[in-house]
Amino acid sequence: MAKGIEILTNREYKYGFVTPIETETIPKGLSEETIRLISKKKDEPEWMLEFRLKAYRQWLKMKEPRWGNFEYPKIDFQDITYYAAPKQKPKRNSLDEVDPELLKTFEKLGIPLSEQRMLANVAVDAVFDSVSVATTFKEKLKKIGVIFTPISEAIREYPDLVRKYLGSVVPVNDNFYAALNSAVFSDGSFVYVPKGVRCPMELSTYFRINTQESGQFERTLIIAEEGAYVAYNEGCTAPQFDTNQLHAAVVELIALDDAEIKYSTVQNWYAGDENGVGGIYNFVTKRGACRGKNSKISWTQVESGSAITWKYPSVILQGDNSIGEFYSVALTNNRQVADTGTKMIHIGKNTKSTIISKGIAAGYSNNSYRGLVKILPKAENARNYTQCDSMLIGDKCKANTFPYIEVMNNTAKVEHEATTSRISEEQLFYLQQRGLKQEDAVSLIINGFCKEVFRELPMEYAVEAQKLLGLKLEGSVG
Amino acid sequence: MLLEVRDLHAGIEGKEILKGLNLQINKGEVHAIMGPNGSGKSTLAKVIAGHPNYEVLKGEIIYKGKNLLEMEPDERAREGIFMAFQYPVEIPGVSNSQFLRLAYNEKMKHLGCEELDPIEFNDLLKEKAKLVQMDADFLKRSVNEGFSGGEKKRNEILQMAVLEPRLAILDETDSGLDIDALRIVADGVNKLRTSENAIILVTHYQRLLNYIEPDFVHVLADGRIVKSGDKKLALELEEKGYDWVKAAA
Numbered sequence: 218m219a220k221g222i223e224i225l226t227n228r229e230y231k232y233g234f235v236t237p238i239e240t241e242t243i244p245k246g247l248s249e250e251t252i253r254l255i256s257k258k259k260d261e262p263e264w265m266l267e268f269r270l271k272a273y274r275q276w277l278k279m280k281e282p283r284w285g286n287f288e289y290p291k292i293d294f295q296d297i298t299y300y301a302a303p304k305q306k307p308k309r310n311s312l313d314e315v316d317p318e319l320l321k322t323f324e325k326l327g328i329p330l331s332e333q334r335m336l337a338n339v340a341v342d343a344v345f346d347s348v349s350v351a352t353t354f355k356e357k358l359k360k361i362g363v364i365f366t367p368i369s370e371a372i373r374e375y376p377d378l379v380r381k382y383l384g385s386v387v388p389v390n391d392n393f394y395a396a397l398n399s400a401v402f403s404d405g406s407f408v409y410v411p412k413g414v415r416c417p418m419e420l421s422t423y424f425r426i427n428t429q430e431s432g433q434f435e436r437t438l439i440i441a442e443e444g445a446y447v448a449y450n451e452g453c454t455a456p457q458f459d460t461n462q463l464h465a466a467v468v469e470l471i472a473l474d475d476a477e478i479k480y481s482t483v484q485n486w487y488a489g490d491e492n493g494v495g496g497i498y499n500f501v502t503k504r505g506a507c508r509g510k511n512s513k514i515s516w517t518q519v520e521s522g523s524a525i526t527w528k529y530p531s532v533i534l535q536g537d538n539s540i541g542e543f544y545s546v547a548l549t550n551n552r553q554v555a556d557t558g559t560k561m562i563h564i565g566k567n568t569k570s571t572i573i574s575k576g577i578a579a580g581y582s583n584n585s586y587r588g589l590v591k592i593l594p595k596a597e598n599a600r601n602y603t604q605c606d607s608m609l610i611g612d613k614c615k616a617n618t619f620p621y622i623e624v625m626n627n628t629a630k631v632e633h634e635a636t637t638s639r640i641s642e643e644q645l646f647y648l649q650q651r652g653l654k655q656e657d658a659v660s661l662i663i664n665g666f667c668k669e670v671f672r673e674l675p676m677e678y679a680v681e682a683q684k685l686l687g688l689k690l691e692g693s694v695g
Numbered sequence: 696m697l698l699e700v701r702d703l704h705a706g707i708e709g710k711e712i713l714k715g716l717n718l719q720i721n722k723g724e725v726h727a728i729m730g731p732n733g734s735g736k737s738t739l740a741k742v743i744a745g746h747p748n749y750e751v752l753k754g755e756i757i758y759k760g761k762n763l764l765e766m767e768p769d770e771r772a773r774e775g776i777f778m779a780f781q782y783p784v785e786i787p788g789v790s791n792s793q794f795l796r797l798a799y800n801e802k803m804k805h806l807g808c809e810e811l812d813p814i815e816f817n818d819l820l821k822e823k824a825k826l827v828q829m830d831a832d833f834l835k836r837s838v839n840e841g842f843s844g845g846e847k848k849r850n851e852i853l854q855m856a857v858l859e860p861r862l863a864i865l866d867e868t869d870s871g872l873d874i875d876a877l878r879i880v881a882d883g884v885n886k887l888r889t890s891e892n893a894i895i896l897v898t899h900y901q902r903l904l905n906y907i908e909p910d911f912v913h914v915l916a917d918g919r920i921v922k923s924g925d926k927k928l929a930l931e932l933e934e935k936g937y938d939w940v941k942a943a944a
Contacts, residue, residue, distance in 0.1 A: 448757035644748065647784040650744050651798040651854060652805070662796065665788030665837065 271391035272399030301431035307600030362407040371407035375405035386469040405435035410445035441476035474509030486522035493552030496524025503530035507539035515542035531560035534568035549582030578614035660687035703754035714918035730915035775861030779851035845876035869903040882908030885941035
């Protein structure tokens with residue numbers, strides 16, 4: 218009889234190290250006092266503190282959501298450190314002043330920050346725990362009017378822009394974790410591309426959690442003015458701890474007339490061990506607003522890490538003829554959970570959205586696609602195409618699809634396709650018969666399955682993502 | 696001797712299909728294995744290739760002096776065993792050329808030879824594709840996805856051409872082919888025939904043997920080789936049917 222496809226273990230997480238660095242943290246717990254302290258540490262203007270306090274007061278009235286297709290233990294919000302920063306000089310004028318230990322850490326993660334070794338055509342913002350430690354190519358970008366800076370600096374240096382847009386896509390009371398983020402967020406990236414500018418290089422932020430008891434609450438805000446274009450990438454890793462850590466981010470994108478934002482994520486937070494001990498709770502609100510006509514926002518995500526991934530990068534299609542896209546690969550192994558998908562809200566005329574979701578479940582994992590396509594009454598001729606494919610490896614994992622479709626205009630065309638498949642033994646045997654090792658055969662099949670998503674990623678990321686999936690599944694078939 | 700099968704008993708899901716099969720193959724030889732449905736022809740092919748669903752109950756297979764049954768299917772492949780599938784499998788999203796390059800480089804690595812980068816490999820692949828009259832367009836398409844029956848079989852022979860096996864087993868490669876496709880496939884195989892490799896043709900019909908001339912013909916019935924001969928045996932079978940051999944055996 219067949220040997221069968223069974224789950225063993227996955228490969229060791231190679232980003233699981235801790236950087237030995239002196240960290241400044243504030244006491245655990247959350248109160249108005251904590252928020253005032255964070256705001257003070259960041260030297261924020263009064264309006265920002267007000268924003269935070271307003272969010273906090275809303276948050277106090279809200280309940281932790283429990284509607285996801287999974288269970289997780291109650292989070293003690295008083296047992297989290299809301300601010301942790303490596304000790305260093307408050308003002309950094311150049312990279313030479315960044316702690317070498319930090320540069321080493323990012324180097325080890327494959328993100329060289331020093332001038333000599335920087336990635337040639339990618340500007341990087343490196344966020345370590347609660348603060349941004351370095352941003353490359355900042356000055357060069359500034360010359361053409363592109364602002365790429367940690368959001369904490371943007372709040373001080375470009376208050377009018379931040380004030381105008383922050384919270385305009387994800388209101389402070391949008392949901393429990395967004396409210397929490399709005400109250401305590403510490404750093405993240407701010408991008409502003411002025412009218413008519415095509416950002417000449419890709420921008421990217423690398424998020425690293427280092428401290429065991431801290432949560433990471435990053436905040437990203439990207440604005441593309443009329444006719445502007447920007448491609449932005451983010452990557453994430455964390456050390457291996459046996460406790461769970463909360464990562465509750467908020468990302469807001471705004472595209473005005475004829476603007477385009479392409480946002481890609483390769484998420485590889487620590488996923489916990491094979492028994493589900495430890496790992497990151499990745500509870501994130503990501504939303505883009507196509508405010509202008511002919512604007513376009515495209516989300517591409519490869520979610521392979523985290524104990525639980527819970528996020529729905531969405532697009533509000535407000536401007537006529539605007540386009541929203543969502544391309545996703547979610548891979549879960551062992552005891553991992555992913556409940557992810559998107560929301561496409563069609564408001565303007567002739568708006569179009571495309572959703573391509575690939576879920577791969579191995580081990581005892583639980584992988585759900587959840588997506589909403591909403592066509593509002595004024596959205597004449599709206600179009601949506603959704604394709605959700607799930608692949609199961611082994612027979613102990615679960616894959617679910619929860620599509621929600623609400624159509625309030627009868628000129629709309631909404632298509633939904635869903636498939637579930639398994640890697641068949643015949644496929645494996647075929648590839649092995651041609652000389653491929655079983656692991657390479659699995660990896661090839663998975664990469665083929667994800668091809669429509671991978672081709673949306675920037676080249677380096679696509680290569681990285683393919684390797685990542687291969688590593689994650691190593692030894693998962695036997 | 697390239698391959699020696701000794702007293703092979705094998706089956707699937709507890710059912711014994713091969714019941715004491717013996718076969719010897721030297722390099723440079725082409726052997727046709729014929730027989731009625733259910734006689735065990737495909738089982739023999741799959742056991743040699745190492746299909747995980749088939750169980751060897753007794754006997755041994757020696758390949759290039761090594762115990763073949765101890766090797767994983769991918770090791771066997773890298774050691775030069777190739778099976779052209781009766782039903783080639785589709786691999787969505789993986790291009791033919793990507794797949795073939797991986798397979799080719801695995802073999803090169805195994806042999807301690809230099810691997811080829813995509814550009815070098817493409818040149819090689821284009822050359823080989825001519826052998827089975829396949830256009831470049833095919834190489835970019837996903838492995839076997841949306842291929843017609845004939846295209847799938849041609850693709851198998853293309854893979855054989857790229858991997859240059861020592862022992863190729865063609866499992867009913869002629870089934871479902873029209874006469875033109877059959878000719879293309881057979882031409883391809885004939886061009887790949889050398890004094891260094893051997894070919895096993897598993898087939899139901901004599902038709903294929905008009906195009907690929909075997910040195911030996913074996914008739915398989917009820918899990919055993921009941922009659923062996925040269926190509927004339929195939930013609931005789933065509934005329935008299937399998938019952939004639941079974942009755943004689």
